[in-house]
Structures are given as C-alpha cells and as structure tokens.
Amino acid sequence: SETNVPIRCPDQWMSYAGHCYIIHRDPKIWKDALTSCRKEDGDLASIHNVEEYSFVISQLGYQPADELWIGLNDLKVQMYFEWSDGTPVTYTKWLRGEPTHANNRQEDCVVMKGKDGFWADHSCEKKIGYICKRKPMSEAPTEEETVDMGCQRGWKRHGFYCYFIGSTFVSFSQANQTCGRHQAFLATIEDRYEQAYLTSLVGLRTERYFWIGLSDVEEKGTFKWANGESVLFTHWNSEMPGRKPGCVAMRTGIAGGLWDVIKCEEKAKFLCKVWAEGVTLPPVPTTTPIPRCPEGWDSNNRISFCFKPFSRGEQKKTWLESQEFCRAIGGDLASINGKEEQYVIWRSIANNGYYHQHFWMGLYYLNPDDGFVWSDGSPVRYENWGFGEPNNYQGIELCAEISGDSSMLWNDRHCDYLYGWICQIRKGASVKPEPTESPAPKYETTEDGWIIHGDKQYYFSTESVPMEKGREFCKRNFGDLAVIESESERKFLRRYILKNGKEDSYFIGLQLSVDQRASWMDGTPVNYLAWAPHEPNFANNDENCVVMYKNLGFWNDINCGYPNAYICERHNSSINSTVPPTTFSTPRGCHPTWLSFHNKCYKIFGSTEDERVTWHAARTACMNLGGNLATIPNEQVQAFLTLHMKDFVTDTWIGLNDINHELRFLWTDGTGVYFTNWAKGFPSGHMDLYSYDGQADCVVMRNNPVKEAGKWADESCDNNRGYICQINADAEFLPSTSSSPSSIIRYGNSSYLFIHTKMKWEDARKNCKRDQFDLSSVLDPYSHSFLWLKILKYGVPTWIGLNSNVTNGRYEWIDNWRMKYTKWAEGEPKQKIGCVYLDIAGAWKTGSCNESYFSVCKKPDVQAPTEPPQLPGKCPESEGHKSWIPFRGHCYYIESSSTRNWAQASLECLRLG
Numbered sequence: 001s002e003t004n005v006p007i008r009c010p011d012q013w014m015s016y017a018g019h020c021y022i023i024h025r026d027p028k029i030w031k032d033a034l035t036s037c038r039k040e041d042g043d044l045a046s047i048h049n050v051e052e053y054s055f056v057i058s059q060l061g062y063q064p065a066d067e068l069w070i071g072l073n074d075l076k077v078q079m080y081f082e083w084s085d086g087t088p089v090t091y092t093k094w095l096r097g098e099p100t101h102a103n104n105r106q107e108d109c110v111v112m113k114g115k116d117g118f119w120a121d122h123s124c125e126k127k128i129g130y131i132c133k134r135k136p137m138s139e140a141p142t143e144e145e146t147v148d149m150g151c152q153r154g155w156k157r158h159g160f161y162c163y164f165i166g167s168t169f170v171s172f173s174q175a176n177q178t179c180g181r182h183q184a185f186l187a188t189i190e191d192r193y194e195q196a197y198l199t200s201l202v203g204l205r206t207e208r209y210f211w212i213g214l215s216d217v218e219e220k221g222t223f224k225w226a227n228g229e230s231v232l233f234t235h236w237n238s239e240m241p242g243r244k245p246g247c248v249a250m251r252t253g254i255a256g257g258l259w260d261v262i263k264c265e266e267k268a269k270f271l272c273k274v275w276a277e278g279v280t281l282p283p284v285p286t287t288t289p290i291p292r293c294p295e296g297w298d299s300n301n302r303i304s305f306c307f308k309p310f311s312r313g314e315q316k317k318t319w320l321e322s323q324e325f326c327r328a329i330g331g332d333l334a335s336i337n338g339k340e341e342q343y344v345i346w347r348s349i350a351n352n353g354y355y356h357q358h359f360w361m362g363l364y365y366l367n368p369d370d371g372f373v374w375s376d377g378s379p380v381r382y383e384n385w386g387f388g389e390p391n392n393y394q395g396i397e398l399c400a401e402i403s404g405d406s407s408m409l410w411n412d413r414h415c416d417y418l419y420g421w422i423c424q425i426r427k428g429a430s431v432k433p434e435p436t437e438s439p440a441p442k443y444e445t446t447e448d449g450w451i452i453h454g455d456k457q458y459y460f461s462t463e464s465v466p467m468e469k470g471r472e473f474c475k476r477n478f479g480d481l482a483v484i485e486s487e488s489e490r491k492f493l494r495r496y497i498l499k500n501g502k503e504d505s506y507f508i509g510l511q512l513s514v515d516q517r518a519s520w521m522d523g524t525p526v527n528y529l530a531w532a533p534h535e536p537n538f539a540n541n542d543e544n545c546v547v548m549y550k551n552l553g554f555w556n557d558i559n560c561g562y563p564n565a566y567i568c569e570r571h572n573s574s575i576n577s578t579v580p581p582t583t584f585s586t587p588r589g590c591h592p593t594w595l596s597f598h599n600k601c602y603k604i605f606g607s608t609e610d611e612r613v614t615w616h617a618a619r620t621a622c623m624n625l626g627g628n629l630a631t632i633p634n635e636q637v638q639a640f641l642t643l644h645m646k647d648f649v650t651d652t653w654i655g656l657n658d659i660n661h662e663l664r665f666l667w668t669d670g671t672g673v674y675f676t677n678w679a680k681g682f683p684s685g686h687m688d689l690y691s692y693d694g695q696a697d698c699v700v701m702r703n704n705p706v707k708e709a710g711k712w713a714d715e716s717c718d719n720n721r722g723y724i725c726q727i728n729a730d731a732e733f734l735p736s737t738s739s740s741p742s743s744i745i746r747y748g749n750s751s752y753l754f755i756h757t758k759m760k761w762e763d764a765r766k767n768c769k770r771d772q773f774d775l776s777s778v779l780d781p782y783s784h785s786f787l788w789l790k791i792l793k794y795g796v797p798t799w800i801g802l803n804s805n806v807t808n809g810r811y812e813w814i815d816n817w818r819m820k821y822t823k824w825a826e827g828e829p830k831q832k833i834g835c836v837y838l839d840i841a842g843a844w845k846t847g848s849c850n851e852s853y854f855s856v857c858k859k860p861d862v863q864a865p866t867e868p869p870q871l872p873g874k875c876p877e878s879e880g881h882k883s884w885i886p887f888r889g890h891c892y893y894i895e896s897s898s899t900r901n902w903a904q905a906s907l908e909c910l911r912l913g
Contacts, residue, residue: 007136010040016055017204020136021045023061023068025129030109033069033130034084042134043085044071050256051203053093056131057117058158058196064115069130072110072119074099081110085133095120116192150276152182157276158197163187165202165210166270172247175211175270176226184274185227186213195235195257198271203256209249211270212259220245222338223381231337234379235259236371239390241383258371291428298348300340304427307334307345309404311354311420315437319399322360322421323375328435331425333362335374338382342408345422349404356405360421363400363410365392372400376424385410395533396552414552418498443496448477450570453492458482459568460501466672467507467545470566471521479570480522481509484548490530493567494553501550503565505558510546512536512557514623518546531555540659541619542668559660560670588729597640599729602630604641606650606722615698618653618723619668627727628669629655632701635842636792638677639785641724642710645703646748646782653723656699656712658683665699665714669726679711707821709781747786752776753857754790754798761835764799764855765814773857775801777813778838780821787856788842795840799855802836802844804829811836816864876913 009020020042028036034044047053047070056062071084072092079099081089095118100107109124112131148157155162164184166175176186189195189212202210213226223231223241237251237258247264250257250271262268293299293306310325317325319333326333336342349355362375372380372390390397390412397412401419413419425431443451450457459477461470467481474480484490497506509521516538518526532554536543545560548567558564590601605611605621613621619629632638632654645652655668665683667673684696698717701724702708745752753773755764765775778784778800791798801814811829813819825843829836835849838856847853875884875891884891893912900908 009136013134014060015136016059016200017052018136020134021056021060022132023066023129024132027127028069028130029127030069030073030124030130034071037130037132037134040132040134042132044069045131045133046071046083046085046087047093048087048090049203049254050091051200053091053117054196054198054203054257055200056112058193058200060131062112062117066117067111067113067128069128070110070112070119071133073108073124074121075108075124093117093119150278155274156201158194160276162274162276163198163201164272164274166272169207169267169269170211171267172211172215172264175268176213178270179272182272182274184272186211187271187273188213188225188227188229189233189235191233192235195233198250199257202250202271203252205252207269208252209260209262209266209268210252211247211249211268213273214248214259215264216241216245216261217247217264221383223248231379231381234373234381236380238371240371241380243385243387293427294425294429294431297425297431298344298351299427300344303341303344305334305341305424306427307341307348307422307424309345309349309352309354309359309420309422311352311357311359316418317360317421318418319360319364319415322419323362325421325435326423328432329423329425330429330432331423332376333360334422334424335362335376335378336382336384336402337378342382342384345402346406346408354404354420356403358401358417358419359404360419361400361402361410362424364415365390365398365412383410384408416553417551450477450568451496452572455572457570457572458493458496460497460506461565461567462502464503464563464565466563467560467566467670468672470507470564470568471509474566474568474570477568477570478574479568481507482567482569483509483520483522483524484530485524485528487528487530490528490548490553493548494550497548497550497567501565504550505547505556505564506550507564507566508546508548508555509569510555512538512544512546514541529555540657540668542666542670543660544670559666559668561666561672562661562664563672587734588731589733590729591733594727595640595644596729597637600637601627601727601729602641602644603725604644604648604652604722605725606648606652612650612720612722614720615653615657615717615723618721619655622723622725622727625725625727627725629653630724630726631655631667631669631671632675632677633671634675635677636789638675638710639789639842641701643747643782643785643789645701645709648703648722650722651700651702651704651713653721654699654701654712655726657697657717658714659697659717677710677712679708679713682712683714706780710785745790748783749862750783750858750860752787752790753859754794755855755857756794757854758796758852759799759855760852761799761803761849764853765801768855768857771857771859773859774815775799776856776858777801777815777817778821778823778844779813779817784821784823787838791838791854791856792840794854797837797839797845797847797853799835799837799853800844801858803834803849804831805834805849813864815858815860816866817860818864 007015007018009015013020013022024036037044045056047056072081073084074081076082081099083089098119099121107121107123109122110119111122111128112119147153148155148162151157151162155164164182166178170178179186187198189198214223214231215226216223218224225231235258237255237260240259241261244261246261248259249262249268251260297306297308299306323333334345336345363372364375365371366373374380386409389410390400392412396414399413399415400410401413402422403409403411445451446457450459459474459479471481482493484493510518511521512518516536518529520526530553532549532552535555536557538557542559543557545558546555547558547564548555588599590596594601594603622628630641632641656665657668658665660666665673679702695716696714699712699714700721702711702713753771755767759767768774776787778787802811803814804811806814811819823844825839825841825845828845830846833846833848836844836846837853839845875886884893
C-alpha cells in the first residue's frame with residue numbers, strides 16, 4: 001500500500017504503509033516485550049521489506065546505540081525463524097555471521113542493533129527495549145493535512161531538510177530545472193540515514209524510478225552532484241554503476257532505494273531537496289595547511305590520503321588479510337575516488353618496480369542490498385572496471401583487485417586469492433608498526449618426504465601425470481589418492497598447496513561413475529563434497545576424475561588422462577617395512593567373437609555401411625557393450641589392431657579426442673596418453689591457426705592409403721566411420737592356448753614359418769627354401785605388425801628377406817616383390833652392411849650377414865609379378881659434373897646446380913638426347 005494513505009494511530013505511535021509503530025525503551029525480556037505489545041493490540045514488530053526497515057531506522061527515532069527486540073524468533077524449531085505475529089518471513093537484515101547460536105547458548109530471539117540496525121539472534125532472557133507494531137485505529141482521520149514545520153505545503157521534513165516528490169515524468173535535466181524553480185535542487189544523499197528516509201518515502205510506490213541529482217555526464221566514470229556538493233555516500237544497485245555514462249535514479253520495489261545509472265533522457269519522477277526555513281547553515285570550514293605523508297608513501301597536494309603498495313614475494317595475502325594489515329598500521333585498504341588518486345597509486349607501483357602484478361584495493365561486495373562498497377566507508381563515486389567487469393564469475397567474486405600496469409583496470413576476484421595490496425593512510429597520521437607476520441607453519445615430515453598432519457600423512461607431487469600414474473605412486477608407498485572428509489581437512493590441504501604447490505590443480509581420490517555418482521576410490525563413504533561453482537559438469541561424458549584447484553581449494557571433474565599433480569594420503573599406522581604382497585590375477589580371456597590381447601578384448605565394427613556411425617554414436621555403442629572406444633597405450637596394441645584391420649576398407653574411430661580441451665588430445669576412458677601414431681600432417685588444423693575451425697576433434701585409425709594403415713588422423717566427429725570397441729578380459733573365458741612354435745601360420749594371402757634356431761642369413765634362406773618358402777618380405781603395415789608381435793614373444797632379432805649383396809647393391813626383396821613399404825630404424829640402412837633383420841623394437845636394421853639370428857619364412861599364395869626385362873645398352877659416359885644413372889632400362893641425369901623454367905629444361909633434355 002502507498003505510504004501516504006491517511007490512517008489514525010494512537011498517541012506517540014507513528015504511521016507507515018498502513019501500520020502503526022512505536023519504540024519502547026523500558027528493558028524487558030523478549031517474552032515480556034511480546035506481552036506488552038499485545039496489551040496494546042499489537043505485536044513485536046515484523047519487517048517485510050527494505051522500505052519498512054528504512055522507515056524504522058530513519059523515522060521512528062532509532063538510535064545508533066540501540067539494541068531492540070523485534071518479533072523474529074526460532075523458539076519452535078531450531079534455526080527456523082518466524083515472526084511472532086504469524087506473517088511470512090519475506091525479508092531479513094542479518095548482521096554478518098548471524099544467526100549463530102554461539103557457545104551452545106539458546107539464542108532464539110532476534111534483536112535489531114548498531115548504527116545500521118542489522119539483526120542478530122540473542123538469548124531471550126536479556127532485558128532490552130523493543131519495537132511494537134499494530135494495525136491502525138478504526139476511526140477515520142478528521143484533521144486536515146498537516147504542514148511540516150519549515151517546509152512548504154506538500155513537502156516532507158527530515159532533519160534539516162525538506163523533500164518534495166515530483167508528480168510528473170520528466171528527463172534528468174527537466175527534473176533539475178523543476179527543482180530549481182522551487183529554489184531547491186535535485187536531491188543529494190549524504191549518509192545511510194538520509195538514504196533510509198528516502199527509501200521509506202518512495203520505495204513502496206508503483207513508479208519504477210525517481211531521479212536524484214547524481215550523474216557522470218561531465219566526466220565518464222566520475223560521479224558528481226548537480227548542486228556541486230561533494231559525494232560523501234553512494235548506494236549502488238547490483239552491477240552498478242556499470243560502464244555506460246548516465247544519470248542516477250533511485251529504484252523502488254524489491255530493490256527499493258538502490259541506485260541505477262540510466263539514460264538521462266528517460267522519463268521518471270524525481271526528488272527535490274532544500275534547506276528547511278529557520279535552519280542555520282553550517283559555517284564554511286577554514287582551510288588548514290595540508291600535512292605531509294610518512295616516508296615511503298605517495299600523494300599530491302589535492303588529495304587527503306597517502307598510498308603505498310605492498311608486494312613481498314611469496315608473502316601475498318587474501319583480501320581480508322590485506323585489510324587487517326592496513327588497519328593494523330593505522331590505515332585501510334585503498335579507496336580510489338578519482339583519476340587523480342588512481343594516477344598517484346600507479347606512480348607508486350611504477351616507482352617500486354611492481355609492474356604487471358595484482359593488488360587488492362578496498363572495494364568489496366558486502367551484500368546484494370549495497371553492491372560494491374569501500375572498506376573505509378567512503379562512497380563509490382569513481383570506477384575503472386576492465387571490459388565486462390565486474391562479472392561475479394561463477395557467483396564467487398566479491399572483492400576487487402587492480403592491475404599493476406598503466407591501464408590500472410579493476411577486476412572482481414574471489415577474496416581468497418593471494419595478491420599484493422595497497423594501503424591508504426590519512427595525511428598527518430603516523431604509521432603504526434607493522435603486525436608481526438605469523439611464521440609459515442612448520443610441517444613435520446617423514447624420511448620419505450610426506451607431510452604429517454594429525455594421524456594422517458600427505459604427499460604433494462611436483463610433477464603432472466595422468467591419474468593412474470599418480471595413484472600407482474600413492475599405492476606403492478602404502479597410501480592412496482587423498483580422501484577429503486571435512487572442510488577443515490580441505491582448508492589444510494589448500495593452505496599447503498597455496499604456499500608450497502607449484503601446479504594449479506591436484507588429483508584427489510574422488511571418482512565419478514557413468515551415471516555421475518561420486519565415490520572415493522578406497523571405498524570411504526562420501527559425506528563431504530566441495531565442488532567449484534557449476535561443477536561437476538561431466539563434459540563430453542568422460543570426466544570421471546576430480547582435481548582440487550590450488551587458488552580456491554574447490555573441486556572440478558576432469559578426464560583422468562589429463563596430466564595433473566596429485567595428493568597422496570596414508571594413515572600413520574600404514575607405514576611398514578614390508579613390500580605389499582604380489583597378487584596373482586585369475587587368467588582372463590575374451591568371448592570367441594572378440595579379439596584378445598594383453599588382458600583386453602577388442603572388436604572392430606564397420607565392415608558394412610550400416611555399422612559406420614559418428615564418434616559419439618560409436619562410443620555409446622561400445623559403452624552399451626560394457627566397454628568404451630579403444631585406447632592405444634603403446635606400439636604393441638597399435639600393431640595388434642593394425643594387423644586385424646587388413647580385411648576392412650574403412651577408417652575406424654578410436655577413443656582419442658580433443659573435444660574438451662582444444663589441442664589437448666585425451667582418451668575418452670581416462671587412460672593417460674603415453675603413445676601417439678599420427679599420420680604425416682596430423683593433427684590437422686593445428687598447422688594453420690587462422691583457418692582452423694576447431695571441428696576436427698575426434699581421431700580415426702586410417703586404413704587408406706595402405707602404406708599409412710594404422711596411422712591416426714583427426715577429423716569431424718560427425719563423420720560416419722567404423723569403430724573399435726574395447727572391454728576388459730573376463731575370467732569367464734579362459735585365454736586361448738598358443739599354437740606349436742614350429743607350425744605354419746596363415747596371415748593374409750601367405751603362409752609363415754618361424755624358425756627358432758639361430759642361423760646366419762644365407763643359412764636361414766637355405767633353410768626356408770627346403771620347404772618351398774623364402775625369407776619373408778614385408779609389404780605393408782599389416783604384415784609388419786603381424787611379424788613384429790610374433791617375434792616379440794621370442795625376444796630376439798629375426799632375419800627377413802632383404803640383402804643388398806644379392807640384389808646389385810640395392811635393398812630389394814629377394815622374393816621379387818616390389819618394395820612399396822619400409823620400416824627402417826633411425827639411421828638405417830647402413831649401406832655397407834648387406835643383410836636386414838626385424839628388431840624387437842619393431843623396426844628394420846642392417847647387420848653383418850654372419851650374425852646368427854632367428855628367421856621367418858614366407859610362402860605367398862601368388863608369385864610376385866616379374867619386372868620388365870632390362871633393355872640392352874649402356875648409359876653415356878660422365879662428362880665433368882654430368883653423371884648419368886642407370887635404372888630399369890633407362891638413364892637419368894639430375895641437374896641440381898642450376899635452375900630453369902619448364903620450357904628451358906625441356907629443351908636442355910632434348911639437347912642431351
């Protein structure tokens with residue numbers, strides 16, 4: 001209801017918005033105060049909005065030293081507060097840290113206290129004053145409209161001033177002119193009490209805005225009152241004053257009393273203000289000499305404060321620690337009220353060599369009612385926010401920092417970041433001794449470097465590894481990844497890594513299942529969680545591990561393969577000198593339709609068009625089978641999958657992708673990336689950052705061209721491809737037994753025989769020939785992978801069918817197949833050594849033909865095509881630097897010392913014959 005609806009109240013009671021109020025100062029316990037109010041047909045006061053609260057502290061006679069009962073209590077249900085008159089709780093104004101129920105006392109009743117009238121719960125047995133509230137008397141008012149003393153008719157008196165509520169909607173400049181015609185000015189607001197009065201005056205009205213006299217149209221970012229008075233108080237709404245210049249209007253409704261910057265041309269009602277008649281104006285203060293700053297502090301002749309930045313290497317501070325430091329030396333965190341003060345601070349930062357560092361200043365976000373305020377209570381009349389700031393990112397940035405460069409831009413940050421800080425002190429004041437810094441906590445450590453804390457020990461890694469590697473280390477040292485069971489334990493770990501940690505995030509022992517349920521890896525029940533805002537988000541459905549952030553100590557889900565530091569934990573009693581017993585796993589195998597290798601089972605899909613799907617659909621299909629897209633952790637698994645790709649014609653999806661972190665490829669099952677097998681020119685888009693559209697996020701294993709079979713390429717996840725699924729081997733299926741070492745093995749269109757007797761190269765070939773075989777040629781990646789995995793079991797090099805001694809100095813296959821594929825080791829072939837073996841590392845090497853190695857024989861189903869006969873004749877004699885090279889019936893000359901265009905080169909070749 002409107003505040004000016006005429007109602008009648010008992011003597012000494014004051015009316016507001018349809019109710020009557022009175023303050024009684026005779027001390028009573030809460031229960032007796034309630035009885036007293038009810039005897040007057042009322043109740044202890046209930047307060048339902050900021051306007052009603054503002055009325056109580058500005059017009060009812062409330063004093064800064066008051067402590068008064070109101071009707072709020074939790075007598076029925078602990079920490080469930082309700083009004084004694086039964087009305088719903090729609091508004092609260094708790095003092096910071098309240099309600100508390102401190103020291104196990106019964107604090108069930110609520111007081112309004114202090115200069116701001118904030119609320120706190122207290123013992124109901126305390127005897128203090130109280131506020132009553134009642135409905136108006138039934139009689140209609142009979143008296144005429146009263147005229148406030150010293151004010152014109154229609155104006156309202158408060159303190160030394162009269163106020164008028166404009167009745168028309170006008171622009172800011174029109175409002176200013178209208179007030180001037182009444183020998184008044186657009187309202188200025190000098191303190192929180194005047195603000196509370198005006199909030200109670202207009203806050204419940206239906207109009208959205210009322211102009212006051214503040215704007216920054218003269219100088220963007222610097223707000224001034226239209227009548228020239230100094231800005232001593234501000235009351236900004238959330239995210240105000242913002243970056244756009246404009247004029248200031250007071251809000252009504254749920255944000256009643258708060259200030260918004262809006263366009264000066266908008267139409268709104270307005271508030272005029274003038275000195276009441278008969279009030280003696282305060283004398284103009286006499287000027288006194290401006291005192292000087294302490295040594296090491298900076299200022300100029302036009303500002304009354306001195307400033308000093310502090311930056312002490314590792315001794316950074318949180319915002320609250322910085323505030324405590326500045327107040328301990330007699331000042332406060334710096335408030336910046338204009339460009340001049342900002343320049344003085346920049347000059348001091350530059351003179352001290354603190355370029356590009358970050359510093360706390362005194363601006364912080366107290367509560368939504370007040371927005372950003374200065375620590376020293378000065379008004380926010382100047383701002384220099386960076387672009388898009390303040391943005392309260394993730395809802396936890398409530399303190400302001402300033403960048404130590406010439407832009408001096410402001411940014412909101414979480415108050416627990418560790419930064420330098422800027423103190424201010426009033427000119428003429430002496431600087432008190434700096435508080436003694438509490439020494440860095442001394443951590444007791446074990447012989448092997450673990451930190452002892454209570455009955456637990458912790459290890460903080462200095463290297464970043466995938467989760468599985470970190471956990472291996474923890475378990476090898478009789479522990480596991482850290483389990484965090486309380487806020488105090490989380491804060492201890494965060495404090496340690498803040499001061500000592502070198503990495504930004506650390507694996508802990510929490511994991512997320514496919515259905516996103518959290519569990520501790522060691523089986524500890526989950527009774528405490530500390531997620532960062534908007535986490536866990538389970539991005540790309542493969543963030544199954546959890547890290548703790550260094551700066552804030554909150555948690556984020558992440559792919560287990562993303563390298564991070566880690567925290568181990570073990571109990572004091574878990575340390576012993578014996579190595580954990582070796583556990584023998586039960587033999588496991590695969591279903592007959594799956595391929596078995598190294599305790600994993602694989603199945604390749606994509607032989608028909610219907611089986612070729614997008615990457616995400618392929619992963620879903622594999623997960624429905626109880627597994628995931630294949631992970632390739634090493635060259636052996638790569639070779640195993642490659643050799644089984646021979647009969648497929650399509651490329652196949654594997655689990656590698658960079659969907660979550662551009663340019664950082666990870667396995668979707670969280671395995672670490674220890675091996676890669678990229679085709680030449682891949683990963684693709686990273687070659688040209690200007691044209692890369694970021695769409696090639698998923699990885700295929702190529703099958704075309706044949707010489708690149710098994711190599712990886714990144715492409716769009718939306719392409720339809722085959723795919724390889726992987727599941728763990730199962731004890732239900734026994735591993736298949738290997739065949740006899742001497743038996744013939746079929747692969748592709750050839751038969752192979754592995755000889756496990758060491759022979760020289762020539763003897764090995766003769767041995768193969770006896771069975772109509774020959775030393776094996778290796779014609780593609782498929783057969784190479786097949787042969788290498790076989791010889792890995794024997795652990796010794798194996799002769800193959802390459803020998804330059806019997807093929808005119810060139811390395812050619814002795815079974816006459818053309819060489820289309822090579823797998824030379826680095827630095828090979830060594831031209832003077834004629835025989836070639838397949839090394840257990842998986843590459844071809846040249847060696848003395850007299851060395852004795854195992855050998856592999858091969859008999860293809862079809863013979864190699866015959867080469868065309870060599871044409872008769874010989875090449876021209878060499879002349880000077882011109883040398884002709886014979887090859888397959890032709891002679892070639894390569895000119896590399898001079899250049900010609902195509903036509904000139906063609907004529908030169910014709911001239912040479």
